[in-house]
Amino acid sequence: MDIKFVKAKTLKEKPDQSNLPFGRIFTDYMFTMDYDPENGWHNATIEPYGPISLDPSACVFHYAQEVFEGTKAYKTPDGHVQLFRPQENFARLNRSAKRLCIPPIDEDFALEALKQLVEIEKDWIPTAPGTSLYIRPFIFATENYIGVHVSSTYKFFIILCPVGSYYEDGLKPAVMHIEQVYARTVAGGTGEAKCGGNYAGSLAATEKANEEGYEETLWLDGATRKNIEEVGSCNIMFKIDGKFVTPKLTGTILPGITRKSIIQLLKSWGETVEERVLPIQELLDDYHAGKVEEVFGMGTAAVVAPIGKLNYAGEDMVFNNDEIGPSAQKIYDTLVGIQHGTVEDPFNWVVKVC
């Protein structure tokens, strides 16, 4: 399939790199394509970023048939542009799409489209330390029909926004809260899909956590509320008694690409990594026995998010004196280095754009 290019009449002014907000500034162009049963995915176009016109009866407004991804493009010190494991994002987008009954995209074609878009927009990639170009592929249902049903038509987009460093002054430990009232998902639900409904349902818990002074919510499994799952915006890793432990992917947890990469990285360093069910009671016991060395989140936005305090049922667990642990720092430096091309990539994770 050819990608049509529609040139913008004028280009926007690039923003100040020293003060980039997350997710509010978009580049000059976006990639779009359409799906209908007769043509499949078609009408692939790189066109000026701009509004979409939809009928009020479009499925997406009523039944949330929508999936998305998040990844980044980086500029290396020698001026090259590269992506980090983008194939994994398109593979996961298709797995999410399957759960939501959305027709799959051609992953190789989507990667080619992404490369073309990023190359066109390469001057938008910020170069200040820790900055990058955030990439948001997403698909939503567009059929003008308000019966509850699988839509017959869809739109796929890739939009781009330059983003600042997640940590303006370097890594900083977060304060989190283990949610006991709200639930994120349950086996058989949509927990492992990156779909809008998971996030809409989580907002109330995040609001409550914020009001109580916590930055994020750590979720337990929805059925028993006994096992640790994920943070909603990222996966979680514990270093307990010298070993790394992270909840295993049982169908309710998002299979994070940063999670997967960190597990590979740790194993390549000879560390022991256990992917298994991790009961909150076990964590409490290990914490009281002084065995919990470090805790950190793992996700695209922050890469590594050290967790200094974690509140459960009124008790504050404090990890590594509320300071960044050596493992979190080493993983962060290595992964961010690979992503930005300042550290060698022995895993073949990086995909060169230009």
Place this chain on the structure above:
Amino acid sequence: MDIKFVKAKTLKEKPDQSNLPFGRIFTDYMFTMDYDPENGWHNATIEPYGPISLDPSACVFHYAQEVFEGTKAYKTPDGHVQLFRPQENFARLNRSAKRLCIPPIDEDFALEALKQLVEIEKDWIPTAPGTSLYIRPFIFATENYIGVHVSSTYKFFIILCPVGSYYEDGLKPAVMHIEQVYARTVAGGTGEAKCGGNYAGSLAATEKANEEGYEETLWLDGATRKNIEEVGSCNIMFKIDGKFVTPKLTGTILPGITRKSIIQLLKSWGETVEERVLPIQELLDDYHAGKVEEVFGMGTAAVVAPIGKLNYAGEDMVFNNDEIGPSAQKIYDTLVGIQHGTVEDPFNWVVKVC
């Protein structure tokens, strides 16, 4: 707040009443209003039905912060126009909105807006038996910001579509299937909210049920898979050994307005109605003991949906010889009669429009 009226340049041709599809034909006008933190809900307008322009970064496309309602307007034999318990819909819309962190609407104002809209569109209300004007109020998040967050801006719509009788040839028993793999929700989730994510997550199970020859999915509770919950598109009622039993509202089940009305109606007739946890094992035992007299769904679209067959783990339970039961028929006739103004309304459920 005043409601601005924007007149349409031309009006559409009214559709053939004998063959109205559900949810695909919309009237000439829609009601809209906007929310922002400075003005609250404002800009209330009745305007020509037509497309909305949104930025690709609008929250609704990414995080499904969206809620909706469904109700109907009816034309009585003497030409009056009436609604059925619309206050209940706006109250539930606000409860759904609260769960999804969406700011509440003024319920009285929304009802006034709905009445004005329906009065303007009264010639669109079909009059053939069983037909009505379906009403879809909905709210979605519009902020142009792809951070996971509670949107600061929203749009509220009411759109209308003339719909045919759910049962073209009178009531017909449905064939359903009890889902054992997929889950709809769990305590602490969004099950009692009418939000898009619940429906998006259910599509895969409905697709599977349809492929296996079933019309709909009956959900068990997501945590234990032991207790009967709801059908997704409607609530469910069992007549067992002379008593009516329906799953109680434990937070995971949509609090149906038809459900509530049928419970009131049955009690007014002196029937026993139990709202309680109903284990699937109890239903199986009662079925094998010959005690299950009737089963039917309860919802806005069908009003009453008799269930003739229900499959669980490979076993087909057949109720009332796969025929419409006398209770289902009596409830249907009474409720549809009240809605259409052919049966007296002793409950004050009907709201006159004009």
